[in-house]
Amino acid sequence: MITYEVELAVPETVDADLAGESRTIEVDEDEYVLAAARAADVWLPADCQQGWCTTCAAELLEGEVDHSAAKRYYDVDRRADLVLLCVAKPRSDLRVLTHQQEAMLDHRAANSLPPGRSKR
Amino acid sequence: MSEDKPHASGSVEPGDTSTRVGMEVLRERGLDPEELREKLIDAIGAEFTTYYYYTNLRMHLAGHEDYKEITEDARLEDRAHFELVAPRVYELGGHLPNDIRDFADRASCPDAEVPVPSDDEGGRLRVEDLTAEQVLEVLLEAERCAIRTWSEVCDMTRDVDPRTYDMAQRILQEEIEHEAWFVELLSMERDGEINPAGHFVRGEPGDAPYSTNRRFNDSA
Ligand code: FES
Ligand SMILES: [Fe+2]
Ligand SMILES: [Fe+2]
Numbered sequence: 594m595i596t597y598e599v600e601l602a603v604p605e606t607v608d609a610d611l612a613g614e615s616r617t618i619e620v621d622e623d624e625y626v627l628a629a630a631r632a633a634d635v636w637l638p639a640d641c642q643q644g645w646c647t648t649c650a651a652e653l654l655e656g657e658v659d660h661s662a663a664k665r666y667y668d669v670d671r672r673a674d675l676v677l678l679c680v681a682k683p684r685s686d687l688r689v690l691t692h693q694q695e696a697m698l699d700h701r702a703a704n705s706l707p708p709g710r711s712k713r
Numbered sequence: 714m715s716e717d718k719p720h721a722s723g724s725v726e727p728g729d730t731s732t733r734v735g736m737e738v739l740r741e742r743g744l745d746p747e748e749l750r751e752k753l754i755d756a757i758g759a760e761f762t763t764y765y766y767y768t769n770l771r772m773h774l775a776g777h778e779d780y781k782e783i784t785e786d787a788r789l790e791d792r793a794h795f796e797l798v799a800p801r802v803y804e805l806g807g808h809l810p811n812d813i814r815d816f817a818d819r820a821s822c823p824d825a826e827v828p829v830p831s832d833d834e835g836g837r838l839r840v841e842d843l844t845a846e847q848v849l850e851v852l853l854e855a856e857r858c859a860i861r862t863w864s865e866v867c868d869m870t871r872d873v874d875p876r877t878y879d880m881a882q883r884i885l886q887e888e889i890e891h892e893a894w895f896v897e898l899l900s901m902e903r904d905g906e907i908n909p910a911g912h913f914v915r916g917e918p919g920d921a922p923y924s925t926n927r928r929f930n931d932s933a
Contacts, residue, residue, distance in 0.1 A: 639865075640755075640821050640862055640865050641823065641858045641862065642857075642858070643822070643823055645821075645823040646755065648821075648865075665823065707818035707819065708755070708818050708819040708820075711810065711814075711815035711816075711818040711819040712819055
């Protein structure tokens, strides 16, 4: 089993305990980043946990993830470095900027994709 | 959330119908009513789509009449969940999307489609190899999503918005029951394993003992 280091950078502007801080957690290759974060007492936003709703969206600053379990994820998301942490398994060490649902919704809307196009 | 009250609400002038005290009390307590409302639209979008999708999934459980009955309860209760919370969206100054496609698009849980490749040409489902096990798995995962959604709404509203919290916790009670039903059925169907749900049957199909809204009339 390979374990990766995942650095979770929480933006200053969000209403969260870790606002403006970073935490590095260990995530196994077959584990989802979101579940690993919550298990490590880092509470990140999520809803469906099936890679559909985008509540858990984050920006991938560095590294590679496997998204194959996502119910709704598009190539344009990948190209924009937007990931869904609830279904993201690490394939390298990672650095991610958390709390990016608004950015994800804007991005989906700009590409005429759900759910952004229905919420903008 | 209730300790910090970042937004001053000001007072609502007598007779002013352009603002609602029912929303301002939430703002005063640090909950953004618009954010909550959008979350609720997403959540009942999922109730509405699963009501539809369960109708179709249930059609494909021929020969498993017991599974069909349980699915029927879960299906009707999703409609009850939609109807319980829809009024809350309006109280919070919102409305249902005019286009049902928008409603489905923004549903917070995945489309619970019959898990088969569809034949695009004639729009026919290729169900030859479909098993009850596959249908039960879709049902189970849909319930799990619903549990997560309503737990989120409980988190957002706890101690701040008793009305929404009460609705969300009622729905959550039934979603947890639904998960237990499908855990029981899938365990037996797939693994031959007894994994009791521990529940009694509903009095009437889709009773929604915790979440039924006042009906418009008895025939609804
Ligand atoms: S929590 Fe819904 S997409 Fe991740
Ligand atoms: Fe439901
Ligand atoms: Fe349910």
